[in-house]
Amino acid sequence: MVASVRNGRTGNLPAESNAFIGRRSELAEISALLGTARLVTLTGPGGVGKSRLALRAAHTVRASFPGGVWLVELSDLKNPELLTNTLAEATRLTEQTLRPLLEALCEHLDDGPLLLVLDTCEHVLDECARVAQELLAHVPELRVLATSRQPLGVAGEHLLSVTPLPLGERADAVALFAARAAAAVPSFTLTDTNRTDVAAVCARLDGIPLALELAAVRLRGFPLDRLLEGLDSRFDLLVSPARPRLARHQTLRTAIGWSHELCTPLERLLWARLSVFAGGWDVEAAEFVCHGGPLDAEEILALLASLTEKSIVTREGDGVAGRYRMLDTVRTFGAEWLAGLGEQDTVRDRHRDYFRWIARQGQAEWLGPGQRMWAERLSVEHANLRVALEECLAAPEPETALELAGTLWYFWFACGFAEEGRGHLERALRRAHDGGPEHALATWAHRLVTVVPDDVDAAESVSAAYVWVAEERQLPVPALPLTGASLAVRGESARSALLYGSSAQGPGGGGGAEFFQLLTLALQAYLLAGQGAFERCAAVAERLRADCAKRGELWMRAWGDFFVALAGIGLGRPDDALVCAREALAAKWRVHDRLGVAAVADLLVAAEASRGEPERAALLLGAGTRLWHAAGLPQLGDTGTTVFRREYARHLRKALGEDVFAEAVCEGRELSPEAALRLALDGVLDEPGL
Structure with a gap:
């Protein structure tokens, strides 16, 4: 039997950047309160040390929360409606469902004693109170530690006022x-x-x-x-x-x-202009957004170094990958100064335009060797993208919002932010009239992110609406491979074949068009596998892999690996299938595609079972439950939900016997997503930290 493992869901607490001084009595009181209270809120004025105290307290009590300790930093959140999305992102829940996200989040967090640290709640106080109340009502073993300048006002809230440090020569x-x-x-x-x-x-x-x-x-x-x-x-x-x-x-x-x-005039001006950023910035962004007037772009790097020396900004990382941040209180001071200078609108427009440009660059290079870099870069810039989208949505002309939300189709679809993308796209489409390339792009992107396994009917409706719009406006009419794929997932291969076509164009050509061409090949491979035509499936999948290799593309190439592996199992070549499936799994993890990771993990169950490793296959079957849970679709991890998992559960139960099978599945289910990935890739049970 495989050795027993721990869950390993340690959370996402960052390391403490310097020594923590004092506050022994407060730390002891917080620890005691978290033993009995469901919600503890640290209150006090800005700069008094609430966030630092909460982080130290979270590190102190983490051993008491095997479900994990998760820090959710809210200072960069501007739109309260995105609070649940921010929670999902921080706790690694992929937004690949059309169910209410808060419902999915409750299921995701309902996994043993768990601590959620909500840091800097005061500017989104009402929504924090609502969401905290819902989570506490539906997640019995959840504790919440919040920091705010005022109480959340939730029933059962315990308050601890954080005061300045004691004074005196030995204090x-x-x-x-x-x-x-x-x-x-x-x-x-x-x-x-x-x-x-x-x-x-x-x-x-x-x-x-x-x-x-x-x-x-x-x-x-x-x-x-x-x-x-x-x-x-x-x-x-x-x-x-x-x-x-x-x-x-x-x-x-x-x-x-x-x-x-004590800053020079140019340092003060840069400080004010930097206040428009959310979640940090790099040198290139600062040069684009903050230059102008007396401030040359060439001076900004040196001025950033000077502001870092003065502790006005902090630097994270080394070399060109380094990023800068500003404490919330310091940023607020800079924003007030910027407003006093009368530059607020101008600098915000530059910020918006810079991130529109970033989105377009990412789209142009998505199907290339820089795909992983773009997935990581846009994840890092997520807060700034949200600010840019809000600026676009507030503008009198609807086209900019349509264009930015639509251009980010690859981020919403492939990087696990489908639910948030739908929200932005729907807001943009509600404000706009039909017609024009921006509207077509946004409609196409909305259709793309709507096609998820648990709401195929909505996807068909959106697809039909797009075809009507395209025909009315004489725009390119793509084939419907996404709807076809979703129908095929439900076993409706006849309907999917009727919807399937050979020509796939995204609005405006470019990255979207190339993406749909590759997606068409993926669907062909899927349908051929469903028909048992494994030789033809392998041939189409190899073509998909070759087309992706020419571009250096990773995300869709992984689906090529997936279908080659699937065909290998069907053709009785499980060892070859295992190699391809592991390649697909590693690639999907690198680009943050948790839905893809879960799907490939299920394929590994089949590969291991076909290789005569039923115990390992059962362990992976249980691990798949965790991976589907992390992807926001826990129902697809139930061994009785899909035909695939139901049949393999029956097969493995027969091969191992009920007791051994149940024990292996239970062990796999207890793994963290990271530990499950390690197991699937190389067979080593280990702690997270990939």
């Missing part, structure tokens, strides 16, 4: 300042000589962690005594006789404002 505020100062200036050491001045700096900043960290960086240009003098003179301007001490939000704002004053 946590001094320890934090000293640690960050030593990181900024390695020669700095906290001594009995300078301890009093450090404590005075901390008192001047009310012990607010973000203010302390910004001030510590100032030691690169000021000795400690000058830093204290600067704080005194800067803050005294805001002290009134009626209020001898500054309110905490004034303290933080003043600390950020002082950092702003």
Whole structure:
């Protein structure tokens, strides 16, 4: 029997970037609350350290949550309607279903004790409250740890107010300042000589962690005594006789404002313009969006380095792949400055146009050797794409929204964001009149992302609507391979053959047209396999693989591997089939196609069974349940749902006996998606971390 394995769903917590200082009592209280309370919300003003405390607490308690600890960062989310999509993305649920996504998310998270960390809820508070309430009602073993400037207001919510760090020469505020100062200036050491001045700096900043960290960086240009003098003179301007001490939000704002004053005029201008980004940016994006007027594109890299030195922005990654981010409080200050300059609309338009260009570049190169790079790049830029789409949808002309949402067809369809893509496309189509290339593109893209296994009728309806539009407007009329494929999945091969055609064109040609040509070959292979014509299936699949190889394309090439493997099983060549199926599985995982991963995993069940490895096949049958669950279609992972899984379950049960079969399937079902992938690729049961 295969050795027992652990679930391995550890979650997505990032490593902590620096040492955590203090907060022992708060950490103990959070741990205790999460043992009994379903929802714990850390409240407090901006900059007080709620997010950092929540991350440390999540790391501290992760062993208590075998279902995983999942961080959902909400500061970059602008549209509350996309909260559930953001949760699905963070918890690795692929949006390949037309069921309500929240319903699918509840099923996805209902997998043992699990902690969800909702960070920065205040700007989407009502939707956070609604979704948290639904999740808690339908996922019994779920705990939620939220951070917000105000309570969510959900029944059963337990509040913990996060206050500034304690002050005093031996207190946590001094320890934090000293640690960050030593990181900024390695020669700095906290001594009995300078301890009093450090404590005075901390008192001047009310012990607010973000203010302390910004001030510590100032030691690169000021000795400690000058830093204290600067704080005194800067803050005294805001002290009134009626209020001898500054309110905490004034303290933080003043600390950020002082950092702003110490920047050069060009650094301030770049800071303001960078505030339009969501989820970070790279140098190319900053140069395109932020140049203009006195700010040349060639200066931006050096200015970014200077802002990084001042801790206004943070850098992640190395070399050309490096990205920059800005803390939410700092970005808000920059956005207010940008509005004051009167540049808000201009810079937002540049941001929108840059990401329209990125979408077009991705479409043009999708069927090429850069496909994996584009899948990863657009996933990284997801928050910025959402902002650009919202700008397009708010514009008076509907064409830009149609064009951007339609151009991203490959991202919605192939990278696991079908549900979100449908939402954007439907909003864009509702605003537009029929006609024009943008409308045709958006309608075609909507049809593409509507064809998912659990709503074929809707796909047929959209397909018929597109044919009518195309004929009325004299636009290219594609064949209907997607609808045909979905019908074939349901066993309706006769109807799928009637809908199938030999000419496949996407609106406007280009990437869409090439994609449909490849998709036509994939459907031919599928139908031939369904008819038992395995030699012809293999020939068509080999042609598909060759056409993809010419382009360096990965996503559709994997379906060619899939059908070659399927034909190999039918022709009695299971060893060859296993090799091809593993190649397909690795490729599908690389481009984040979890639906494809689940489908290929089912094929591996057949390959292993045909090779005389029934126990391993049963383990993979159970693992497939987990992979279908991760793809957002848990019903397709049920051994009794599809003909394929039902028949293989019957075959393997007979070969192994009921007890051994049930134990193997149960073991496979307990694997994480990553561990299931390892098993399928090389037979090694291991922890995640691919």
